[in-house]
Amino acid sequence: MRVSYPYKDLLPGIDALAGVMGYKSGTAPEPVTDLIAELSEELLTNGEARAEYTIFNHVRLDKVSRTLGVEGVVFNVKPIVFSQLKHAEGAALFICTAGQEVGMRSRRSMREGDLLRGYVYDVLGSEIAEGAADKMQEALRAAAATTGMSITNRFSPGYCGWDVAEQHKLFSFFPDNYCGITLTDSALMNPVKSVSGIIGVGRNVKYEPYRCRQCDDKNCIYRGRKT
Numbered sequence: 361m362r363v364s365y366p367y368k369d370l371l372p373g374i375d376a377l378a379g380v381m382g383y384k385s386g387t388a389p390e391p392v393t394d395l396i397a398e399l400s401e402e403l404l405t406n407g408e409a410r411a412e413y414t415i416f417n418h419v420r421l422d423k424v425s426r427t428l429g430v431e432g433v434v435f436n437v438k439p440i441v442f443s444q445l446k447h448a449e450g451a452a453l454f455i456c457t458a459g460q461e462v463g464m465r466s467r468r469s470m471r472e473g474d475l476l477r478g479y480v481y482d483v484l485g486s487e488i489a490e491g492a493a494d495k496m497q498e499a500l501r502a503a504a505a506t507t508g509m510s511i512t513n514r515f516s517p518g519y520c521g522w523d524v525a526e527q528h529k530l531f532s533f534f535p536d537n538y539c540g541i542t543l544t545d546s547a548l549m550n551p552v553k554s555v556s557g558i559i560g561v562g563r564n565v566k567y568e569p570y571r572c573r574q575c576d577d578k579n580c581i582y583r584g585r586k587t
Contacts, residue, residue: 361503362412362538363496367458368404370491371484380483392476399480403462409492410539411456413500415561419451428558433529435558438521444512444568448560452500453530454514457539457554458488485553493555504561512565516557517547524548530556 371377374396378388388396420429426442428435430451437445445451462485469478493514501511518524527547531537542550549556 361414361499362410363499364408364410365492365495366404366408367406367488370409370488370495371400371403372487372491374400377480377483377487380487381479392480395477395480396484399477399484403484403488407459407461409456409458409488411454411492411496412534412538413452413454413496413559414533415450415452415500415503417450417561419448421446421448430533433532435526435529436523437515437558438523440520441515441522441558444515445558445560445565447562447564447566448512449509449562450560452511452559452561453533453557454493454496454500454559455531455534455537455539455541455554455556456489456492456496457541457549457551458485458492459540459553460551462488463551463553489553489555497559500559500561501567509561509563510565511567512560513567513569514555514557514559516555527556530558 374393375385377396377400378393379385381388381392383392416430421442422429423446426437426439428437428442428445428451430453462481466478466481466485469481497511497514504511515522517526517530524547527543527549531541531543539554541554541556544550
């Protein structure tokens with residue numbers, strides 16, 4: 361399944377974006393909120409996010425090694441992710457991206473010495489990518505529900521102990537790559553504002569919040585997220 365979303369459907373409000381930057385509701389100074397409003401408005405006419413996912417109806421779960429096999433490819437997802445996927449009958453592999461534009465603007469602003477502008481672009485890019493992943497996930501949830509299935513939350517290489525190097529395995533399932541994402545040798549995605557991962561599908565899986573208390577990654581972007 362391939363989908364696209366205009367930026368205007370993905371960006372939250374100014375107060376929510378300020379919250380991502382660390383401000384409590386209503387406390388962000390006017391120069392910051394004005395810049396958020398300016399750059400958000402600027403981006404509304406400058407592109408769309410893309411996402412795609414593929415559902416595999418049969419997976420192999422190994423409780424001893426904490427691995428998940430998809431068509432002969434074994435993902436060493438590690439205990440935290442495995443605990444959420446262990447009842448899955450199938451899996452959806454996905455990739456999505458905010459595209460190159462917002463990242464380019466962030467880097468250009470940083471090079472020119474406007475660190476605040478560069479940082480706000482960076483926050484907007486992250487929220488666009490995560491917003492696209494949220495919408496893709498909701499589309500998958502609706503599709504699964506038509507066949508009596510449920511889904512888990514989404515999990516990405518590089519988080520919850522899952523080695524980021526396994527991006528290469530995941531991307532092998534997207535040879536045509538509608539999203540246009542490339543990987544470095546160290547498995548980092550380009551554009552940077554991109555998300556990839558796996559979602560469990562099955563009759564007995566549950567959609568649960570991220571188990572941040574079980575994970576020692578204090579800088580994880582999903583820490584504290586409800587979805």
